[in-house]
Amino acid sequence: MTEEIEKVRGHRGITDHLEPKRVISDYATYLKWRGLVKMAEPRVTHTITYPSAPSIWRERNRIFALHGVKCKTCGTVQYPPQRICAKCQTKDNFEAVRLSDKKGRIFSFSQDPLTGSPEGLVNFEDGGRIACYLSDAGFEELEIGQLVEMSFRKLELLRSDGIPVYFWKAIPVRA
Amino acid sequence: MPGIKDKVAIIGMGCTDFGEHWDKDVKDLIVEACYEAFEDAGIEPRDIQAAWWSTMQSGDLGRSLAYPLKLKYIPITRVENRCAGAHDAFINACYAVAAGAFDLVLVCGAEKLKDTGVPVAGMDPSILYGTRVEPLYVPPTAFAQLARRYFHHYGISYEEGKRLLSMIAVKNHHNGSLTPKAQFRQEITLEQAINAPMVSPPLGLLDCCGISDGAAAAIITRAELARNFRDDYILVKGAGMSCAYYYQAQVEDDLPLVSLEENVRASRMAYQEAGIKDPRQEIDLAIVHDCFTITELVIYEDLGFSPRGRAKEDIEAGTFTLEGELPVNTDGGLKCFGHPVGASGLRMMYEIYKQLQGKAGPRQVKDAKIGLANTLGGTPVEGATAAVVILGRRD
Numbered sequence: 045m046t047e048e049i050e051k052v053r054g055h056r057g058i059t060d061h062l063e064p065k066r067v068i069s070d071y072a073t074y075l076k077w078r079g080l081v082k083m084a085e086p087r088v089t090h091t092i093t094y095p096s097a098p099s100i101w102r103e104r105n106r107i108f109a110l111h112g113v114k115c116k117t118c119g120t121v122q123y124p125p126q127r128i129c130a131k132c133q134t135k136d137n138f139e140a141v142r143l144s145d146k147k148g149r150i151f152s153f154s155q156d157p158l159t160g161s162p163e164g165l166v167n168f169e170d171g172g173r174i175a176c177y178l179s180d181a182g183f184e185e186l187e188i189g190q191l192v193e194m195s196f197r198k199l200e201l202l203r204s205d206g207i208p209v210y211f212w213k214a215i216p217v218r219a
Numbered sequence: 220m221p222g223i224k225d226k227v228a229i230i231g232m233g234c235t236d237f238g239e240h241w242d243k244d245v246k247d248l249i250v251e252a253c254y255e256a257f258e259d260a261g262i263e264p265r266d267i268q269a270a271w272w273s274t275m276q277s278g279d280l281g282r283s284l285a286y287p288l289k290l291k292y293i294p295i296t297r298v299e300n301r302c303a304g305a306h307d308a309f310i311n312a313c314y315a316v317a318a319g320a321f322d323l324v325l326v327c328g329a330e331k332l333k334d335t336g337v338p339v340a341g342m343d344p345s346i347l348y349g350t351r352v353e354p355l356y357v358p359p360t361a362f363a364q365l366a367r368r369y370f371h372h373y374g375i376s377y378e379e380g381k382r383l384l385s386m387i388a389v390k391n392h393h394n395g396s397l398t399p400k401a402q403f404r405q406e407i408t409l410e411q412a413i414n415a416p417m418v419s420p421p422l423g424l425l426d427c428c429g430i431s432d433g434a435a436a437a438i439i440t441r442a443e444l445a446r447n448f449r450d451d452y453i454l455v456k457g458a459g460m461s462c463a464y465y466y467q468a469q470v471e472d473d474l475p476l477v478s479l480e481e482n483v484r485a486s487r488m489a490y491q492e493a494g495i496k497d498p499r500q501e502i503d504l505a506i507v508h509d510c511f512t513i514t515e516l517v518i519y520e521d522l523g524f525s526p527r528g529r530a531k532e533d534i535e536a537g538t539f540t541l542e543g544e545l546p547v548n549t550d551g552g553l554k555c556f557g558h559p560v561g562a563s564g565l566r567m568m569y570e571i572y573k574q575l576q577g578k579a580g581p582r583q584v585k586d587a588k589i590g591l592a593n594t595l596g597g598t599p600v601e602g603a604t605a606a607v608v609i610l611g612r613r614d
Binding site: 094095096098099100103107121122123124126130131151152153154155156157158159161163164165167168171172173174175176177183188199209210211 | 348349350351352353354355356357359360361363364365367368371418419420466467468469470471472476600
């Protein structure tokens with residue numbers, strides 16, 4: 045171990061990740077989430093394609109590192125990364141901004157009737173907004189203005205052909 | 220003079236019943252709607268020189284409109300702009316007619332949504348790009364976020380918001396009960412609407428429009444040729460369209476999500492072309508895009524009927540009921556007439572067409588001269604296409 049260990053002191057460990065666990069009230073949901081039992085899935089239209097590995101690879105920065113961009117001309121933070129600035133129309137003059145470690149507040153939210161998942165719009169503390177799933181909270185606990193942080197998750201909402209889809213979800217900030 | 224005001228006339232229209240047509244496929248619906256229009260115009264199918272064809276998923280190339288009708292080798296533009304498709308098709312057909320490219324044009328919209336177990340229209344999650352990381356947004360989920368944000372922004376409690384939305388549902392059900400071709404024809408009470416099963420809170424079952432099969436059609440020509448076909452032809456007064464970009468409400472973190480700017484701009488464009496300065500006074504009836512009750516509420520403000528943030532007052536005053544100052548959705552709207560996606564814009568115009576001709580029976584708006592139709596394809600979060608068409612009686 046070197047002195048670099050000092051840089052990661054205080055980071056959340058296993059205990060802290062287990063602490064906000066919520067007990068699921070029915071066994072069937074648990075079995076389904078664990079993939080131990082297959083349940084009927086929502087039938088989807090042809091517009092839902094299988095995930096594309098080249099697409100995921102091209103967008104790996106905005107998916108895995110949750111990079112947005114900041115326009116160097118006008119300073120506007122935008123997600124996902126753009127080539128033409130939404131505010132000042134400048135082309136290709138951005139710097140990357142890491143959003144995964146930013147906190148945010150729920151701007152609006154709702155519940156998807158197909159999957160039961162809450163989803164919403166989150167405004168990041170230093171600019172930028174994301175449309176994403178909200179997790180680790182019962183729907184009734186959510187409210188506009190609630191403080192959230194981003195958590196890296198595996199999305200398994202639809203059939204997959206073996207290409208896993210990972211992305212960030214917003215979760216209430218743990219006390 | 221730029222624009223197409225008074226240059227294009229509708230000389231015939233048709234519209235099927237909307238609903239669950241297990242015994243009909245999209246070809247049957249196309250034949251029914253188009254032949255009603257041909258008969259109304261007094262023309263034969265072979266007189267049609269060009270067609271514009273609107274469907275979300277019930278057809279592919281122009282060939283899928285030509286097939287049931289046996290249109291042979293005419294130009295057919297196939298339009299897809301979700302729920303705004305029929306207006307997009309109609310507006311562009313008007314431009315072609317106004318330019319003198321064709322004398323007699325068919326516009327048809329049709330949709331067959333009930334055949335498969337795949338949730339569609341109201342429940343269709345579409346994903347545009349291959350990464351598949353975006354959350355699945357079915358329309359109720361997106362419009363529920365608009366509702367929640369609108370209530371928050373204007374200090375309306377959840378209960379009060381639900382009551383306002385339910386009043387819109389009750390109004391539209393009443394109007395639907397007077398409309399023979401509508402999918403849902405039962406009256407409902409405020410309590411039924413407030414307590415209906417939840418779809419995506421705060422939107423319940425009675426806040427969401429019907430999912431339907433149906434088709435509608437219009438025959439158009441240049442205004443100066445219209446009197447050869449009928450005396451009570453209806454003129455196109457103005458048209459507007461406006462598109463947000465994909466996920467604009469995400470990319471721009473300051474969009475307030477209490478209105479649909481697409482609707483504001485499309486209506487302004489149409490009002491300008493039609494020469495309308497005060498829509499609330501000058502429009503006699505409006506058939507608007509009530510895919511959800513919250514959409515109709517916000518549309519009151521976006522189209523300039525109610526002052527910004529004050530739709531509540533007009534809802535409570537009954538301004539938009541059949542007896543009110545500006546009847547909205549006199550035929551039950553998407554809620555009750557139904558919403559076969561590619562056809563809806565034409566069905567809206569069908570109601571206005573009949574109203575302006577004095578043929579709306581128990582729904583008749585007294586002395587209706589100017590009517591407005593509005594469609595919105597897409598959602599407030601992911602971006603939408605808005606369209607507005609204004610029709611008027613001649614003279």
